[in-house]
Amino acid sequence: MSRLLGKGLFFVGLLLVWHILAIAEIWPVWVFPGPLDVADSILSGCMDGSFVEGAGRSLGRIALGYGISLVIGLPLGLAVGRMRLLGDTVGTLSLGLQSLPSVCWLPLGLLWFGLNESAIMFVVVMGAIFSIILSTADGVRNTTPLYLKAGKTLGAHGLFLYTRVVLPAALPAIVSGMKLGWTFAWRSLMAGELLYVSGGLGQLLSMGRELNDMPRVMAVMLVIIMIGLTIDRLVFARLETRLRERWGLAGSGR
Amino acid sequence: MNFALRGVSKSFSSRRGRVSALSGVDLEVQDGEFLCILGPSGCGKSSLLNIMAGLDREYQGQALANGKLIAGPSAERLLLFQEPALFPWMNIAENVAFGLAARGLPRCERKPVVDRYLAMVHLEAFAHAHPHELSGGMRQRAALARALAVDPDLLLMDEPFAALDAQTRDMLHGELQEVWTTTGKTIVFVTHNVREALILGDRVLLMSARPGKIKKEFVFDLPRPRHFEDPGIAEAARVVLADLKAEVERARDEEVARVSASR
Numbered sequence: 001m002s003r004l005l006g007k008g009l010f011f012v013g014l015l016l017v018w019h020i021l022a023i024a025e026i027w028p029v030w031v032f033p034g035p036l037d038v039a040d041s042i043l044s045g046c047m048d049g050s051f052v053e054g055a056g057r058s059l060g061r062i063a064l065g066y067g068i069s070l071v072i073g074l075p076l077g078l079a080v081g082r083m084r085l086l087g088d089t090v091g092t093l094s095l096g097l098q099s100l101p102s103v104c105w106l107p108l109g110l111l112w113f114g115l116n117e118s119a120i121m122f123v124v125v126m127g128a129i130f131s132i133i134l135s136t137a138d139g140v141r142n143t144t145p146l147y148l149k150a151g152k153t154l155g156a157h158g159l160f161l162y163t164r165v166v167l168p169a170a171l172p173a174i175v176s177g178m179k180l181g182w183t184f185a186w187r188s189l190m191a192g193e194l195l196y197v198s199g200g201l202g203q204l205l206s207m208g209r210e211l212n213d214m215p216r217v218m219a220v221m222l223v224i225i226m227i228g229l230t231i232d233r234l235v236f237a238r239l240e241t242r243l244r245e246r247w248g249l250a251g252s253g254r
Numbered sequence: 255m256n257f258a259l260r261g262v263s264k265s266f267s268s269r270r271g272r273v274s275a276l277s278g279v280d281l282e283v284q285d286g287e288f289l290c291i292l293g294p295s296g297c298g299k300s301s302l303l304n305i306m307a308g309l310d311r312e313y314q315g316q317a318l319a320n321g322k323l324i325a326g327p328s329a330e331r332l333l334l335f336q337e338p339a340l341f342p343w344m345n346i347a348e349n350v351a352f353g354l355a356a357r358g359l360p361r362c363e364r365k366p367v368v369d370r371y372l373a374m375v376h377l378e379a380f381a382h383a384h385p386h387e388l389s390g391g392m393r394q395r396a397a398l399a400r401a402l403a404v405d406p407d408l409l410l411m412d413e414p415f416a417a418l419d420a421q422t423r424d425m426l427h428g429e430l431q432e433v434w435t436t437t438g439k440t441i442v443f444v445t446h447n448v449r450e451a452l453i454l455g456d457r458v459l460l461m462s463a464r465p466g467k468i469k470k471e472f473v474f475d476l477p478r479p480r481h482f483e484d485p486g487i488a489e490a491a492r493v494v495l496a497d498l499k500a501e502v503e504r505a506r507d508e509e510v511a512r513v514s515a516s517r
Contacts, residue, residue, distance in 0.1 A: 150339035153307050154353035154404060155329030164352070168343040247342045248386035 033215040041219035050204065051223055058189060058200035059227070061117070065124030066185045073129040073181065074174070077136025081170075082162075091137055094130040102127030102184065103191035120192040127188030128181035135177020139170030172243050179236040186228050201227075255320060255407040255440065257283040257306065257331070262315035263465075264301050270512070275301050276313070277465035283408065283442055288434055290455030291444045292494070294502045298466030299444040303410045306442065307333035319408075329353055332406035336413045338393035340385040346396050347372065347381040353404030371399040374433060391422035395429065402437065411443040415450070424482055427453050431479050448491045448498060453480045460497055463505030470497055 015035050022034025029037065045051035080086045080094070105126040109119035143166050151165040193202020201224055208217035264276040275298040283289055293299050304310035305317050308327040317324045319331065332353075340349045350371060351364045359367075372378050375395040385393055394414055401409060415423045431454065434441060445451050451458045452474060462469040472494055476486045 146335060146337060146339045147341060149309055149327075149333070150335065150341075151352075151356075152309065152327040153329070153331075153333040154356055154400065155327075156352070156356035157327075160356050164355070165341065168341070171343070246384060246386075248384075 030212055030214055033218060037215040038218045038222065041213075041215035042222065045204075045216065045219055045223075051201075051220070054199065054201045054204045054220075055223060055227060057198075058193065058202070061120060061193075061200060062124065062185055062189050065121045065189065066128055066182060068121065069125050069128035069132055069181055069185060070178065072125070073132030073177075074136055077133040077174075077177070078140055078167075080133060081137035081140030087137065087141070091134070094133045097126075098130035098134060102188035103195075106192060106195060115196060120189065120198060123192040124185050124188045128185035131184055132177045132181040135180060136170070136174050139173025139177070140166055142173070143169045172240070172247055175236070175239055175243055179232070179240065182231065182236065183228070186231075190224060255285055255330075256318075257320075257408055257440070257442075258316075258318045259302070259306070260316040260318065262302070262305060262313055262317060264298065264305070264310075264313040265465075274465035277467050278315070279467055281459060281468055283440060286438050286440055288441045288443065288454055288456050290451035290458045291442065291461060292448060292451040292458055292498065293444075293446060293461030293466060294463050294498070294505045295446055296505065297461045297463050297501075299446075299461060300412050302466070303333055303412050303442065303444055306408070307331050307410050309333065329357065329404040330406055331408045331410060332401045332404060333410045333412065334397055334401050334414045336416050338385070338390075338397035340393055340396055340400070342385050345382050345384050346377060346388070349385070349396060350400045350403050352400060357404065367403050368399075371403045372396075374402065374436070375399045375429065389422075390418050391426060394418065394426065398430070398433070402433065402439070407440060409439050409441045411441065413445055416445070416447075423450075427482070428479060430454060435478070448494050449482055449487055452476070452487050452490050452494065453482065453484075458494065460494065460501070463501045463508065469501065 019035050022029075022032060022037070026032070033041075042051070076090065080091045102123055105123050106119065109122035109126075113119040113122060147165055147169050148161075151161050156165065189200070190202045190205075192198070193200040194206050195202075201220055205217060205220045205224075208214070208220060259279050259281050262276055262279045263274070265272050265274040267273070279302060291299055291302065301310065301313075305313050306324070308317075308324045308331060311326070324331070340346075341352065344352070347368050350368045354364045354367060355361075368381075369378070372381055375398055377392060377396055377399065380388060380392065380396075385396070388396065397414070415426050418426070427450065433439075434454075441454075443451070443454055456473070456475075458472040458474070459468050460470040460472065461467065472490070474486075474490045476484070476490070480487055
């Protein structure tokens with residue numbers, strides 16, 4: 001309870017400082033808007049539908065791009081974790097490519113796919129897929145040896161052992177990978193949308209800059225944070241907590 | 255069913271070079287007996303069980319089941335670990351059914367078996383609980399039920415009660431004797447606890463400190479069910495303890511010698 005209070009006070013204080021700095025007019029409004037200007041901008045953006053439409057566009061893209069990453073990344077990760085040859089090749093490659101910020105793929109994407117949806121999709125997939133592959137492979141590879149031994153001594157082998165023991169044992173690691181993948185996908189999408197006319201939240205951001213409309217820029221930033229946070233908290237954090245509880249890992253963290 | 259080890263040796267490499275864990279172990283397990291293997295920690299007791307279970311095949315010598323070399327893990331020779339090793343993603347009933355499912359038994363035929371063994375370890379009420387909701391002793395009982403459900407010819411137990419508190423352990427000693435009497439399973443039970451070995455086993459094999467080998471065999475004919483505080487157990491423990499103490503001291507001296515040699 002007191003932690004919640006502390007959190008609340010911190011953010012109220014932050015808003016207050018921001019507001020005071022803004023009304024002191026140290027910087028002109030179009031450089032440093034106050035919280036009220038930004039709130040106003042969020043409201044009007046929602047009323048005129050531009051935010052809703054932009055967010056819808058972006059969410060549609062992320063659903064598709066992240067979906068593709070999962071469809072390719074999960075099976076590939078399972079295979080990489082299972083087969084040494086794939087681990088040495090695809091695994092090492094993924095490790096290398098993961099260190100490349102995904103927006104660096106954009107020039108290549110534009111060349112290959114042209115100025116269209118596919119180029120953005122390409123960047124999103126490239127941003128998310130490697131962390132999904134790597135975490136999944138790690139999870140499968142590092143199955144607690146005790147569970148494996150227990151499964152084997154109970155007579156399980158082959159596919160049965162894999163689907164009933166190896167996969168569920170790896171599930172917490174796989175979900176962590178999916179969460180990481182989601183974060184990367186969202187960032188990649190925003191970076192991609194910023195760079196050319198695309199109709200998503202990223203484009204609203206660059207439009208705000210071109211119109212010198214700082215309240216709108218900040219408003220869009222807040223919307224992006226909100227969406228990212230909501231999905232992270234509502235989907236992944238819940239899933240992780242449930243898994244940790246069920247897997248008997250709760251309390252061992254933190 | 256008949257199980258035997260013939261001249262089984264095992265060594266592994268560590269930072270200080272090759273360590274010999276087992277050296278020339280010969281033993282015979284009679285059908286239906288409760289055999290306890292007693293030894294100081296680090297004498298290779300667990301290695302022995304892993305070899306018999308077929309989980310470890312990097313050893314010299316022969317491990318035989320019915321005269322045939324043991325080629326790999328099988329539900330006929332089931333190993334129970336110090337930890338219950340229940341699968342946390344399944345409830346207790348699903349855990350107990352695991353071995354049956356692995357064997358391909360249809361779902362409807364698993365249920366009566368699961369119910370029977372859950373009842374045997376008094377966990378009927380917890381069929382739908384998850385492992386993390388159970389106490390340590392209950393988890394170990396569930397693991398026992400899971401093992402019994404596949405009806406193995408040989409039950410190998412690797413200090414399964416070592417991590418439990420004394421009261422729980424006492425209770426489980428009682429339950430395990432009961433299970434053994436009713437099912438007539440062949441059990442090989444490994445422990446470093448003299449009284450535990452004497453309460454459970456008909457025959458007790460004393461292992462020497464590293465490299466482990468069978469040093470002595472004790473056979474006590476004590477009435478069952480046996481309890482921790484039985485005078486007969488205490489008497490027998492005194493006899494065994496004298497031998498075990500020598501081994502523990504030898505293990506300690508060797509450890510000291512090794513540490514000082516490496517300095």
